[in-house]
């Protein structure tokens with residue numbers, strides 16, 4: 001019963017599609033809700049922080065108080081001003097002092113970081129990365145999110161910002177990326193790219209919990225489907241080669257909805273990741289154990305980890 005005496009920790013994972021809000025008592029999830037991010041766009045900007053606070057209050061079990069709030073936001077977050085700078089996919093929470101407004105409304109510590117970082121913190125402290133010294137997390141979703149934690153600390157650029165490692169170039173194919181480069185890892189190995197290729201072979205393919213089993217069966221009967229997944233493993237492996245060589249993590253966690261297909265594209269990864277003796281790197285690559293909840297869970301523990309205001 002002691003955990004109920006602790007103040008609750010709220011976590012918000014703001015994605016381009018959905019905004020997930022969870023409440024933790026200790027490390028136990030006591031409530032959770034996902035709201036389409038587009039809904040916040042229907043509200044005036046100065047009411048969006050209040051709307052988030054209202055949802056947290058509604059989810060909070062009677063008689064329990066809130067101790068902190070952490071946020072993971074998709075795309076660039078300015079770690080100095082705490083302002084989200086993602087007008088591409090998270091415009092409704094970008095370019096205004098959302099964190100300051102939430103801090104004032106809730107009167108509790110509030111912390112924010114990039115969603116790839118908070119998801120990695122979730123896996124590192126509560127999931128598949130437990131016990132690792134240096135953990136690489138790669139999220140294969142709409143795009144590719146990458147975060148590296150060294151003894152739990154995220155690797156940042158010299159300007160303090162999160163390096164967007166989905167934009168390492170892995171191919172000379174002239175595939176234009178919105179970042180300005182061509183042949184970016186994200187343009188070839190995101191789940192969206194895999195979906196696009198699979199739809200050419202399977203126009204009515206649904207993307208849900210049954211997809212791995214459905215695809216596994218099809219691969220046995222249709223060489224073209226097996227070929228697409230093998231090739232996908234190769235492009236995922238190309239980006240991982242660069243990151244594993246540079247950073248030498250002792251654990252690599254794959255997350256995002258394409259990660260569930262790991263056994264189906266493992267052969268392609270192995271084909272490009274096998275090295276000569278003496279050049280071997282740690283290839284302990286596992287599936288995320290927290291799944292889609294990693295971001296919100298990591299966000300919820302962020303203020304505790306930072307000892308933040």
Ligand SMILES: [Zn+2]
Pocket residue numbers: 166167177178179180181184186
């Ligand atoms: Zn790019």
